[in-house]
Amino acid sequence: MMAANQVLPSTASVTADGHLSIGGCDLVALADEFGTPLVVYDEQHLRATAAEFVRAYAAADRAAEVIYASKAYFGLAALQLLREEGLSVDVASGGELYAVLAAGFAPKRIYLHGNNKTAHEVEDALDAGVGTVIIDGFDEIALIERAAAGRGIVQRVMVRVTPGIDPATHAAIATGQVDSKFGFSLAGDAQRGVAAIRASAHLQLVGLHAHLGSQLFDLSVFGPTADVLADFAAEVGPEDIEAVDLGGGLGVAYVQEHDPPAIAAFAAAQADALRSAFGARGLAIPRLLCEPGRAMVGRSGVTLYRVGGIKPIPGIRTYASVDGGMSDLLRPMLYGAVYEPVLASRAAAAPDRTYRIVGKHCESGDILVAEARLPELVVGDVICLPATGAYGVSMASNYNGQPRPAVVFAAGGTARVVTRRETYADILGRDLA
Numbered sequence: 001m002m003a004a005n006q007v008l009p010s011t012a013s014v015t016a017d018g019h020l021s022i023g024g025c026d027l028v029a030l031a032d033e034f035g036t037p038l039v040v041y042d043e044q045h046l047r048a049t050a051a052e053f054v055r056a057y058a059a060a061d062r063a064a065e066v067i068y069a070s071k072a073y074f075g076l077a078a079l080q081l082l083r084e085e086g087l088s089v090d091v092a093s094g095g096e097l098y099a100v101l102a103a104g105f106a107p108k109r110i111y112l113h114g115n116n117k118t119a120h121e122v123e124d125a126l127d128a129g130v131g132t133v134i135i136d137g138f139d140e141i142a143l144i145e146r147a148a149a150g151r152g153i154v155q156r157v158m159v160r161v162t163p164g165i166d167p168a169t170h171a172a173i174a175t176g177q178v179d180s181k182f183g184f185s186l187a188g189d190a191q192r193g194v195a196a197i198r199a200s201a202h203l204q205l206v207g208l209h210a211h212l213g214s215q216l217f218d219l220s221v222f223g224p225t226a227d228v229l230a231d232f233a234a235e236v237g238p239e240d241i242e243a244v245d246l247g248g249g250l251g252v253a254y255v256q257e258h259d260p261p262a263i264a265a266f267a268a269a270q271a272d273a274l275r276s277a278f279g280a281r282g283l284a285i286p287r288l289l290c291e292p293g294r295a296m297v298g299r300s301g302v303t304l305y306r307v308g309g310i311k312p313i314p315g316i317r318t319y320a321s322v323d324g325g326m327s328d329l330l331r332p333m334l335y336g337a338v339y340e341p342v343l344a345s346r347a348a349a350a351p352d353r354t355y356r357i358v359g360k361h362c363e364s365g366d367i368l369v370a371e372a373r374l375p376e377l378v379v380g381d382v383i384c385l386p387a388t389g390a391y392g393v394s395m396a397s398n399y400n401g402q403p404r405p406a407v408v409f410a411a412g413g414t415a416r417v418v419t420r421r422e423t424y425a426d427i428l429g430r431d432l433a
Contacts (some may be wrong), residue, residue: 001408006253007386009042009300020347020384023287023410027344030415031304033384034406037324038304039393041418043411044100046078046300046389049263051086053292054263060271061288067111069248069293070096072390074184074396077409078297078417079103090134096122101128111158115182122147132156134209134245136183141196141203142244148202157197158245159183162191163228165221182211182321186232194236197374205240210232212245214294217260219269219398224247237284245289247268254387255340263295294390301389302342303329303405305368307381308360318355320377325359325366327402329388330395333365341372349375359382361400393419398427 005012007378009369019028023042031038044306050068057064067088070079074096079089080103082236088109090200091097100110105127114121115136122140125133126147133144135157148155153157160183160365184190197203208229225246233241271288278285291428312318343349351373359366368385377383394402408415 003387005256005386006258007256007299008342008387010048010417011044014347017156018346018348023415024413025410025415027302027304027384028382030408031306031344032407034415034417035421036304036306036327037322037405039301039302039328039388039405040405040406040415041078041301041389041409042350043081044411046297049087049296049300050082050087051409052263053267053290054086055235056267057263057271057288057290060267061274062282063287064267064271065077065243065287065289067245067289067291068296069291071229071394072100072101072293073301073392073394075393075407075419077407082296094118096126097121097125097130100137107131117143119143119344125252125410126151126153126155132158132206133159133425135197136194138189138193138196140341141193141200145200145202154202154208156204158207158209159190159197159205160211161186161214161229161236163210163231164223165212165225165228165360176357182207182291186200186228190232191236193251193401198240207241207243207245208291209245209247211245212249213293216249217251217258219261219265222269222273226273230274230277230281231279233283234281235287238278240284243283243285243289244274246274248291248293250292251293251337252295252390254338258266258411260295266295270298296390298390299387301387303385303388303392303394305383305385307355307377307379307383310355310377310379318353320355320357320372320374320383321360322324322357322368322394324382324402324405325358325397326363327359327367328364328396328405329368329385329392330397331391331409332368333363334395336344339369339372339385339387341369342384342386343374343377344384346375346381351363351375353377361402401427428431 019026054067089100090111092113108131110130112133162183184193197205250266272348311323326333355372357372359371406421407419
């Protein structure tokens, strides 16, 4: 067994051979069998996390709805599992809509997001019977109204507003500040947006949406956010504001020093903030919607790499090159995300060396971990990057002609491939030359 580790999935352990194991499966054996880079999800941990979210929000608000933010990872196996656990789902593109419908989600439990929905995406969503569309700007009001009128339906919509709250997170994943590409400003635009929707015969306003950003650890931000929304509801009239979506954003531990709030505490903070803010103004308390993405799938997944070269530069640092990088895990390069790797080949060995873990791509910035503490590495070692279950696979690309990795689900000592590795032929499969 291994010491408690909040960045690895809950089933993580060390085998008799000293290898890291997840879901009862030896990760070195999985790397040997399926190749690397390889993304491995702990099915038990993922299912338990989903169940915990459902329980926590039901306890905080009996009418609450947990809506999985599919942009974090929209593999069919994960979507089907989360549907089985009773979650609703949100999508931010036609491709994500296609995936969640293929996974069997009831259309009425689908929420359509996006700051620039195309006419085709809106039409496909309405044809599928998507339950709720979150309107992000004035152009969308006209677009969705035309599509609904052409189908003779009344479409349920929510208005996304920017509450003007700057959370303590990276600028690239903050979304609630005034200067944002998302939503209506509360300085006049949101009021006019609500009025336009209410004037439409084919749009039905059902609530407000506000998202502060991702990787949030500070629960105190929800009080001011709820106050702003309650003031807005009082100003425009609360009669059709039956729900308020405070977004997701719950952070996860990427390194041991991270200390994210418990799911139950996050749910309670959101529910308490809504009750306090709307109750203080004599308004009916809207039901709470939440949209976990990263916190739902992040810790359930790990990525395995094989060391291909070690390059010491005396007096400076030692580089360890692996067989993946920015094509399968872009977050470190995109906004400085940090990870804490584990040597899967010798998981119990003391981490007494420092390495810069770099990818194989032709970019100096292809750095997965700038300063990694690991045991002494040798070529062929398997390195595990924990907490890569969110925004790894979904952001993956074919840069440098690199095939996207296979994905495996591990549970009860059995591993199954849920997404096969791309081939070189797949990469060129759309070319017509």
